[in-house]
Amino acid sequence: MALNDNIKTVVRKSRGTGLLLVFVAAAMLEATTLIQYLSSQRMLKREASQRAESELRATRNQIMDVVDQAEAAVHNSIWIARWCLDYPDSLVVVSRRIVEENPSVMGSTFALVPGYNKNHPLFSPYVCRSADGNIEIKSLATEDYDYPSQEWFTEPLNYGIGYWSEPYVDTGGGNVLMTTYSVPVTDESGRIAAVLTADVSLDWLTDLIGSVRVYPNAFSVLISRDGTIMVSPVEEFNMQRSIQDYAKGARDTANFNILASAMLTGKSGNLVLGQRRRERTSVFYGPVEKTGWSMAIVIPDSEIYGEIRRMGVLVGILMLVGLSMLILILTATAKSQLKYAEVNEKKERMEHELSIGHNIQMSMIPKTFPPFPERKDIDMAATIVPAKAVGGDLYDFFIRDEKLYFCIGDVSGKGVPASLLMSVTRTLFRSVASHEKSPQRIVTLINNAMSDMNENDMFVTFFCGILDMATGHLRYCNAGHNPPLIFTDEVGMLPVLPNLPLGVMGGVHFPEQELDLACDNALFLYTDGVTEAENTSHEQFGEDRMIAVLRERRDSQGHLKAMEKAVADFVGSAEQSDDLTMLFIHYLNDMKPDATERHLILHNNIQQIPQLADFIETIANEMRLDQSLAMSLNLALEEAVTNVILYAYPAGSDGLVDIEAIMGKDILEFIISDSGVAFDPTAAPEADISLGVEDRPIGGLGIFLVRNIMDTVSYQRTDGKNILSMTKKL
Amino acid sequence: MEVIINKENAVTNVRLVGRLDTPASQEVSEQLEPIMANASGTIVLDCTEMSYISSSGLRIFLSLRKAAASQGGKIIVKNISDDIRQVFMMTGFLNLFEIE
Numbered sequence: 001m002a003l004n005d006n007i008k009t010v011v012r013k014s015r016g017t018g019l020l021l022v023f024v025a026a027a028m029l030e031a032t033t034l035i036q037y038l039s040s041q042r043m044l045k046r047e048a049s050q051r052a053e054s055e056l057r058a059t060r061n062q063i064m065d066v067v068d069q070a071e072a073a074v075h076n077s078i079w080i081a082r083w084c085l086d087y088p089d090s091l092v093v094v095s096r097r098i099v100e101e102n103p104s105v106m107g108s109t110f111a112l113v114p115g116y117n118k119n120h121p122l123f124s125p126y127v128c129r130s131a132d133g134n135i136e137i138k139s140l141a142t143e144d145y146d147y148p149s150q151e152w153f154t155e156p157l158n159y160g161i162g163y164w165s166e167p168y169v170d171t172g173g174g175n176v177l178m179t180t181y182s183v184p185v186t187d188e189s190g191r192i193a194a195v196l197t198a199d200v201s202l203d204w205l206t207d208l209i210g211s212v213r214v215y216p217n218a219f220s221v222l223i224s225r226d227g228t229i230m231v232s233p234v235e236e237f238n239m240q241r242s243i244q245d246y247a248k249g250a251r252d253t254a255n256f257n258i259l260a261s262a263m264l265t266g267k268s269g270n271l272v273l274g275q276r277r278r279e280r281t282s283v284f285y286g287p288v289e290k291t292g293w294s295m296a297i298v299i300p301d302s303e304i305y306g307e308i309r310r311m312g313v314l315v316g317i318l319m320l321v322g323l324s325m326l327i328l329i330l331t332a333t334a335k336s337q338l339k340y341a342e343v344n345e346k347k348e349r350m351e352h353e354l355s356i357g358h359n360i361q362m363s364m365i366p367k368t369f370p371p372f373p374e375r376k377d378i379d380m381a382a383t384i385v386p387a388k389a390v391g392g393d394l395y396d397f398f399i400r401d402e403k404l405y406f407c408i409g410d411v412s413g414k415g416v417p418a419s420l421l422m423s424v425t426r427t428l429f430r431s432v433a434s435h436e437k438s439p440q441r442i443v444t445l446i447n448n449a450m451s452d453m454n455e456n457d458m459f460v461t462f463f464c465g466i467l468d469m470a471t472g473h474l475r476y477c478n479a480g481h482n483p484p485l486i487f488t489d490e491v492g493m494l495p496v497l498p499n500l501p502l503g504v505m506g507g508v509h510f511p512e513q514e515l516d517l518a519c520d521n522a523l524f525l526y527t528d529g530v531t532e533a534e535n536t537s538h539e540q541f542g543e544d545r546m547i548a549v550l551r552e553r554r555d556s557q558g559h560l561k562a563m564e565k566a567v568a569d570f571v572g573s574a575e576q577s578d579d580l581t582m583l584f585i586h587y588l589n590d591m592k593p594d595a596t597e598r599h600l601i602l603h604n605n606i607q608q609i610p611q612l613a614d615f616i617e618t619i620a621n622e623m624r625l626d627q628s629l630a631m632s633l634n635l636a637l638e639e640a641v642t643n644v645i646l647y648a649y650p651a652g653s654d655g656l657v658d659i660e661a662i663m664g665k666d667i668l669e670f671i672i673s674d675s676g677v678a679f680d681p682t683a684a685p686e687a688d689i690s691l692g693v694e695d696r697p698i699g700g701l702g703i704f705l706v707r708n709i710m711d712t713v714s715y716q717r718t719d720g721k722n723i724l725s726m727t728k729k730l
Numbered sequence: 731m732e733v734i735i736n737k738e739n740a741v742t743n744v745r746l747v748g749r750l751d752t753p754a755s756q757e758v759s760e761q762l763e764p765i766m767a768n769a770s771g772t773i774v775l776d777c778t779e780m781s782y783i784s785s786s787g788l789r790i791f792l793s794l795r796k797a798a799a800s801q802g803g804k805i806i807v808k809n810i811s812d813d814i815r816q817v818f819m820m821t822g823f824l825n826l827f828e829i830e
Contacts, residue, residue, distance in 0.1 A: 606752050610749070613749065613782075632813075632816075634782070635783075635784055635785075639785055642784070689821055693799050698789050701785040701789070701821055704785075705820065708820050
C-alpha cells in the first residue's frame with residue numbers, strides 16, 4: 001500500500017512537473033518569439049524611418065530645385081532691374097523676361113518703393129502667364145490692391161533680403177496655390193528702390209507631395225512657416241487650416257503640439273502619434289530650407305508593422321494551438337499514468353489475494369523437509385514453484401500402515417481456477433487414500449468424483465503410488481501424467497500405461513502397475529513445467545537436461561535445488577510459463593538384503609493354532625526378542641490366523657493359511673494370506689473397551705488386539721487372495 | 731491346557747494351567763459350563779500358572795463375568811502375569827474384573 005501511494009504521488013508530482021515544464025517551455029518559446037517580434041519591429045521601424053527620410057530628402061530636393069530656380073531667376077534679373085530703375089517703362093521687360101524664361105514662375109512684378117520715382121509714386125507692372133499660356137501684363141498699382149501693404153512687398157523691405165511669402169491662393173489667376181519670392185532691389189547708391197518678385201505656382205507641389213507614397217496608406221503633409229497646411233490628402237484642410245488648429249482637435253494633442261512646434265521651428269526627426277496601439281502613427285518630418293516650410297511623412301503603424309503583426313497573430317495562434325495540444329497530450333499521459341497506478345493497485349490487491357490463496361494451498365501440502373526425520377528408510381523432497389501466484393500443480397504424500405502414499409498432479413490451465421481444482425484434487429486424494437489401499441481404487445474414485453462435478457472441462461494429469469516401506473514394493477497408477485523417472489543402476493522411465501487424465505469421464509478403468517524398489521532406488525516425479533520450461537529462444541529444457549542434472553549423486557533436497565537452479569539458468573530472462581513441481585523419493589530401506597523370511601503353512605483348523613507359538617518362538621530366538629514381546633506377537637498372529645480359519649473358509653471346506661514372517665533389521669512383518677472368500681478383518685468395527693459388563697459384546701476383541709499390538713495392519717484382496725499384512729517395529 | 735476345579739463352600743476355585751489359546755479355549759469353555767450355569771457364588775480364577783491368553787480365552791472370562799453378574803455371583807482373578815495384565819489393560823478387562 002505504501003508503494004502505491006508513492007506511485008500516485010510520483011505520478012501527481014510528475015504531472016505537476018510536466019505542466020510546469022510545458023509552461024517553462026512555452027514561456028521560453030513565447031520569449032523567443034517576442035524578442036524576434038520586437039527586433040523585427042525595430043528593423044521595420046528603422047526601415048520605415050530610412051524610407052521616409054530618403055523620401056523627405058528627395059521631395060525637399062525637388063522643391064529646392066524649383067525654389068532655387070525661382071530665386072536664381074529673380075537674382076539674375078536684379079542687375080537689369082537696377083539698371084532699369086530710372087526707366088520705369090522698361091521695368092516690365094524685366095518681369096516679362098523672368099516669366100518667359102522660367103516655366104515655374106507664373107508671374108512677376110517689379111514694384112517700386114512708393115515715392116522712389118516722382119513720376120510714378122506707385123508703380124508695379126505685373127507680368128503673368130494666363131491659363132492659356134499667353135503673357136499678360138497688368139498693373140498692381142491700384143487703390144484696391146495697395147501693393148505697398150502686401151506681405152511680398154513689406155517683408156523683403158523689412159529684412160532686406162529675399163523673402164518667400166506664405167503660400168496663398170491666387171484668386172486672380174484661377175485659384176492657383178502660389179508663393180512669391182521677393183527680393184529688395186537697391187539702386188547704385190544703396191537705397192532700396194524696388195521689390196522684384198516671382199510668383200511660383202505650387203500646384204506641382206500637390207502632385208509631388210501626393211506622389212510621395214512610402215507605404216500604400218502613408219501620406220505626406222507640407223506646412224508653411226506659420227503652420228498653414230499647404231498640401232495634405234484632405235483637400236478641405238489645404239490652405240484652410242493650420243497645424244496648430246489641427247493639433248487642438250487631435251486625439252493626441254500633447255504629442256501633436258510637440259510635433260507642430262518641432263516642425264514650425266524647422267527641426268527634423270520623428271514622432272509617434274496616437275495613444276492606442278491601433279491608432280498609432282509614425283511621423284517623420286524635416287524642414288524645407290529657404291521657404292521655412294516643413295514636410296512630414298505620416299505612416300500608420302499598421303502599415304509599418306502590419307505584416308509582422310499579422311504574422312505575430314498567426315504565430316500566436318499556432319503556438320496556442322500547439323500548446324493546447326501539448327497540454328492535452330500531457331494531461332492524457334498523466335491520466336493514463338494515474339490509471340496505470342490504479343490498475344497497478346488493483347493488480348497488487350489481486351496479487352495479495354492470490355498470495356493468500358497460495359499460502360492456503362501451500363499449507364495444504366506437506367512442505368517440511370525432511371518430512372519423516374525419524375525414518376532412515378526414506379529420503380524425500382518435494383517442491384512447487386508456481387508460475388502465477390497460485391498454481392494448478394499439486395503433490396501430496398503421507399505414510400499410513402508403513403506405506404508411503406504419494407501423488408503428483410497437474411491441473412489443465414493456470415491461475416485461480418486451476419488452483420481451485422488443485423485443492424479439490426488434493427482434498428479428494430487425502431480423503432480417498434485414507435481408507436483405500438490400492439492406487440487403482442484411489443485414482444478411480446477420484447476420477448469418478450471429479451467427473452461428476454467437472455463442469456468446466458478441466459482435467460488433471462495424475463500419478464499415484466503406494467510404496468510399501470518394509471518391502472520396497474511399489475504399486476502405482478498413472479492417469480495421463482508424465483512417466484516418473486526411476487533410478488536403479490540406470491536412470492530410466494517408469495513404465496506407465498497411457499490412461500486418461502482425471503476428470504475427463506467417469507467410470508473409466510485405471511489399470512494398476514507394480515514394481516519392486518531395491519534399497520537406494522529412487523523415483524523422480526515431475527510436472528511438464530520442468531521439461532517444457534522454455535528459454536528466450538523457445539527451446540525446451542527437455543528430458544535429457546533433466547536426466548543429466550539427476551545423474552549426480554545428491555540427497556533428494558539437493559536434487560530438487562539443483563533442478564530448480566538448472567531450469568532457472570536455462571530459462572534465463574524468459575518468464576516461467578508453467579508451474580514447476582517435483583517430488584523425489586529415495587528409498588533407503590536396506591532391510592531386504594539382511595531380511596530373512598520364515599514360512600508357516602497351516603490348514604484351516606483351529607487345532608493347528610499352537611504351531612504359531614513354536615513359529616514365534618523360533619523367530620523370537622532368531623531376532624532375540626524378549627519374552628513378553630514374543631507373547632504379544634504370538635497373540636496378534638493367533639488372532640489374525642484364527643480369523644482366517646473361522647471366517648475365510650466355510651465350515652467343512654479345506655484350505656490353507658500361509659504365514660510369512662519377514663524379519664528386518666528393526667522390523668518384523670507378518671503376511672497372512674489365504675484363498676478363502678474375501679474377508680477383511682480390518683473392516684470390523686472397533687471394539688469399545690469402555691463399556692460395562694452388561695453391554696460389552698463377547699466378540700470383536702481379536703482384531704482389536706491385532707491393531708493394538710502391531711504398528712500397522714493392512715488388508716488387501718489380490719488375485720483371489722486375502723492378504724493381511726502387519727508389521728511391528730522393533 | 732489343564733483346568734482344575736476345586737469347590738470349597740461357596741467359593742469355586744478354578745486353576746488354569748498352561749496356554750489358553752483358541753483351541754484350548756474351546757475345551758475350557760466346555761469344562762466351565764457347569765460353573766457358568768451356577769455362578770451365584772464366588773468364583774476364583776487362579777491364573778498363577780496361566781502363561782498365555784488369546785481373545786477366545788478373554789471371551790470365557792467375560793462370559794463368566796456376565797454369568798456371575800446376572801446370578802449375583804462374584805469373579806476374582808488371581809495372580810495374573812505381567813504380560814497377561816498387559817492384555818487385560820489393553821482390552822479394558824482390568825476395569826471389569828476384581829484382580830488379586
